[in-house]
Amino acid sequence: xxxxxxxxxxxxxxxxxxxxxxxxxxxxxxxxxxxxxxxxxxxxxxxxxxxxxxxxxxxxxxxxxxxxxxxxxxxxxxxxxxxxxxxxxxxxxxxxxxxxxxxxxxxxxxxxxxxxxxxxxxxxxxxxxxxxxxxxxxxxxxxxxxxxxxxxxxxxxxxxxxxxx
Amino acid sequence: xxxxxxxxxxxxxxxxxxxxxxxxxxxxxxxxxxxxxxxxxxxxxxxxxxxxxxxxxxxxxxxxxxxxxxxxxxxxxxxxxxxxxxxxxxxxxxxxxxx
Numbered sequence: 001x002x003x004x005x006x007x008x009x010x011x012x013x014x015x016x017x018x019x020x021x022x023x024x025x026x027x028x029x030x031x032x033x034x035x036x037x038x039x040x041x042x043x044x045x046x047x048x049x050x051x052x053x054x055x056x057x058x059x060x061x062x063x064x065x066x067x068x069x070x071x072x073x074x075x076x077x078x079x080x081x082x083x084x085x086x087x088x089x090x091x092x093x094x095x096x097x098x099x100x101x102x103x104x105x106x107x108x109x110x111x112x113x114x115x116x117x118x119x120x121x122x123x124x125x126x127x128x129x130x131x132x133x134x135x136x137x138x139x140x141x142x143x144x145x146x147x148x149x150x151x152x153x154x155x156x157x158x159x160x161x162x163x164x165x
Numbered sequence: 166x167x168x169x170x171x172x173x174x175x176x177x178x179x180x181x182x183x184x185x186x187x188x189x190x191x192x193x194x195x196x197x198x199x200x201x202x203x204x205x206x207x208x209x210x211x212x213x214x215x216x217x218x219x220x221x222x223x224x225x226x227x228x229x230x231x232x233x234x235x236x237x238x239x240x241x242x243x244x245x246x247x248x249x250x251x252x253x254x255x256x257x258x259x260x261x262x263x264x
Contacts, residue, residue, distance in 0.1 A: 012174045023185035077254040094187035102180030124223045151235035158242040
């Protein structure tokens with residue numbers, strides 16, 4: 001066991017536990033805060049996989065922006081701050097679907113990748129990712145900026161009150 | 166330990182997110198579960214990038230994060246709109262296309 005193996009196991013357990021808490025907790029705000037723990041743990045996993053840029057983008061976009069937006073939505077929909085027991089969908093079929101998905105995907109991926117030799121890892125620093133994006137991935141990058149503009153305009157149009165000038 | 170365990174972790178997180186989408190009824194918690202599934206997919210992409218020794222998977226994960234940010238903005242705007250007309254954030258109440 002190397003240091004990264006121990007870290008992978010520990011951080012992975014934290015991520016899974018916090019994800020379970022997101023799904024199971026009856027407090028809406030606590031679900032959002034547990035989501036922060038899960039996303040942070042996944043950012044640490046990115047660092048362990050030597051994807052530095054992905055890890056920092058994860059921290060900036062998810063922990064910084066997405067969770068704040070979600071908590072704003074919790075406040076704006078006047079959700080109950082106390083426990084709100086709305087777990088009233090049957091758990092059985094959902095567990096069946098979840099276990100099926102997990103087992104199926106795990107077996108598939110283990111079967112496909114079990115005998116692959118791991119290549120020498122390239123560190124995903126911001127400089128190397130930037131070079132790759134602006135050399136080989138320019139068109140998707142530009143399309144993405146158009147998508148962001150469309151999302152911006154769409155959000156403004158959606159949240160504009162009817163009749164407001 | 167091989168990168169295989171990262172894939173197993175990603176599938177476990179994805180399954181937890183899928184179960185959450187199936188059992189919760191509040192639209193915002195549903196959104197959190199979808200974010201969980203997207204993150205599991207990103208983790209798998211970064212792991213594939215590590216397995217293959219190239220940067221392509223990491224770039225795809227970066228693009229997926231940006232698309233997820235746009236998706237959250239639009240989705241929350243729609244949730245707010247539904248809340249404003251139906252006074253409820255439960256997905257079971259959003260059963261009409263036009264009110």
